[in-house]
Amino acid sequence: MLITKHLFAIINSQQTYVRGDKMVNEIRDYMCELFSKLSSEERREVIAYLQGIELSTKTLKDTGDIIREKHFSNGLFCPHCNGKHVVRYGYSGERQRYLCKSCKRTFTDLTGTPLHRLQLKEKFFQSLRCMLEGYSLPKTAKVVGVSIPTAFYWRHKILAALRCLKDEPLSGVVEADETYVLYSEKGNRCLNRSPRKRGGKAKKAGISDEQVCVVVARDRIDNTISEVAALGRPSAEEIDYVIGNNISPDSIFCTDKHRSFKRFARLKELQYVQLNLSQNKRVVRGIYHIQNVNSYHQRFKSWMRRFNGVATKYLSNYVHWFEFLERIAKGKTYSVAQNDLLLKACATEAA
Numbered sequence: 065m066l067i068t069k070h071l072f073a074i075i076n077s078q079q080t081y082v083r084g085d086k087m088v089n090e091i092r093d094y095m096c097e098l099f100s101k102l103s104s105e106e107r108r109e110v111i112a113y114l115q116g117i118e119l120s121t122k123t124l125k126d127t128g129d130i131i132r133e134k135h136f137s138n139g140l141f142c143p144h145c146n147g148k149h150v151v152r153y154g155y156s157g158e159r160q161r162y163l164c165k166s167c168k169r170t171f172t173d174l175t176g177t178p179l180h181r182l183q184l185k186e187k188f189f190q191s192l193r194c195m196l197e198g199y200s201l202p203k204t205a206k207v208v209g210v211s212i213p214t215a216f217y218w219r220h221k222i223l224a225a226l227r228c229l230k231d232e233p234l235s236g237v238v239e240a241d242e243t244y245v246l247y248s249e250k251g252n253r254c255l256n257r258s259p260r261k262r263g264g265k266a267k268k269a270g271i272s273d274e275q276v277c278v279v280v281a282r283d284r285i286d287n288t289i290s291e292v293a294a295l296g297r298p299s300a301e302e303i304d305y306v307i308g309n310n311i312s313p314d315s316i317f318c319t320d321k322h323r324s325f326k327r328f329a330r331l332k333e334l335q336y337v338q339l340n341l342s343q344n345k346r347v348v349r350g351i352y353h354i355q356n357v358n359s360y361h362q363r364f365k366s367w368m369r370r371f372n373g374v375a376t377k378y379l380s381n382y383v384h385w386f387e388f389l390e391r392i393a394k395g396k397t398y399s400v401a402q403n404d405l406l407l408k409a410c411a412t413e414a415a
Contacts, residue, residue, distance in 0.1 A: 132173035143176040144169045184210065191218050196389070200371055223381035226388055232287040235312040239282050239357040240319045242298060243365070244275040250375040272296055276376055278364075278383055281307045282357045283315075290364075290387050292380045300327035308332060318352045360390070 099107065140150040140162065147166030154161050159172040174180045182188055187208050194204040194215075205215040246266055249255055266274040273295040279302075280290040291306040303324055308331075311317070317334040319325040320341050329336035337352040339345055347353045364386050368374065374382050 136173065142167060142169065143171055188218055191215060192222070195219060195222065195385070198367060198370060198389070220378070220381060223378075223385055226384045227380060229384070229388075231289045231310045232391075233310050233312055234281055234283045234287055234289065234307070235315055237284050237352065238311060238315045238317050239354040240280070240303075240307065240317065240325060241354050241357045241361065242277050242279050242293070242322070243361040244271060244277055245368070245374075245376075245379060247274050247276050247295065248373050248376050248379075250373050252375070276379060277302075278379075279303055279306045280357050280360055280364075281311065282360060284356070286391065288360065288387055288391055290360075290383050292376075292383060297322075298324055300324045300331055303328045304331060316352070318348075318354055320354065363390070 099110065102110065139148065141148055142150055142162075142164035145164060145167040147164045149165040150162050151165065152160060153163035153170055156170075156172050159174060161170055161172050163170050172180075179185065179188075187210055190208045191204055191210070194207055199207065201212050201215050201219070204219070205212045208215065210218075266272060268274055276295060277293045277298045278290060279293040279298060280288065282288045289307050289310055293302045293306050308328070311332065311334070313333070315334055316337060317325075317329045317332075318337045318339070319329075320339050326336065326338065337348055339348060339352070339354060346355070364383075367386055367389075368382065371382070
């Protein structure tokens with residue numbers, strides 16, 4: 065049984081025996097006694113549960129107001145046809161509803177965002193906190209109190225929007241390298257091969273089309289671009305598709321001896337610094353290296369282990385999820401990071 069629900073169920077059972085101030089004091093003492101017996105992980109779970117209850121209602125109202133301001137920063141418009149002739153048209157629940165005179169369709173300030181027509185919005189905000197913690201789907205479902213399919217739907221509703229976030233341009237010294245994740249059809253009931261046991265290994269040695277390539281480029285102020293590029297080794301054109309539009313022409317492009325990166329640098333006419341790792345040439349002139357991007361790979365691989373494998377069709381979502389945690393949420397409180405996560409997702413879908 066989930067620790068938080070078990071804890072509060074016991075506390076609630078005590079309330080029938082006490083009244084007034086005595087009830088408050090005894091519940092508090094009993095709660096402290098139970099809390100002291102929990103492990104550190106269980107204590108974190110209880111604290112997260114209490115913070116979620118406290119913040120979710122307030123966050124919902126505040127975030128809804130901010131979404132409305134950002135959504136209609138240039139004035140009211142219809143998200144269906146972009147028409148400007150809009151009038152108020154009653155309410156949908158607690159939200160103001162509008163009518164477009166051009167297309168005759170109604171909408172609210174949440175139309176076109178992950179919150180549109182979403183039930184259990186308070187629990188949805190708790191699931192955002194679980195995303196910031198990097199919880200697996202079963203753990204998220206237990207903490208929030210929803211089914212695993214609901215937790216999955218909510219998670220990918222946000223992640224699909226994060227994929228569309230505009231990347232910050234890379235400049236200065238830009239490090240680039242690729243990492244590989246085993247191709248997976250997790251969740252697919254009609255496999256064209258025998259299933260792997262507990263993840264398994266690729267049948268082919270080395271880099272092959274059984275490995276999914278994730279290209280990562282990163283400058284020295286931690287602006288990062290990461291995306292699934294190809295099955296097996298990426299070509300210069302595939303690298304260009306991932307980072308080509310977001311790298312400054314005067315950047316210094318620093319990579320290992322991979323020929324595709326060299327071709328890409330020539331294609332973009334970038335100043336190019338090549339490292340020969342096989343000869344232990346890891347740093348050139350004291351400042352040119354790819355240690356930052358390799359460290360990013362290690363953190364990404366370590367973070368991914370908690371999910372026990374991710375279907376390749378969803379891998380891009382997880383790549384951008386980790387990029388958000390590293391680039392935007394790092395160093396922020398949960399409430400601030402939670403708002404940032406939702407606001408950026410809503411701004412993307414509303415755009």
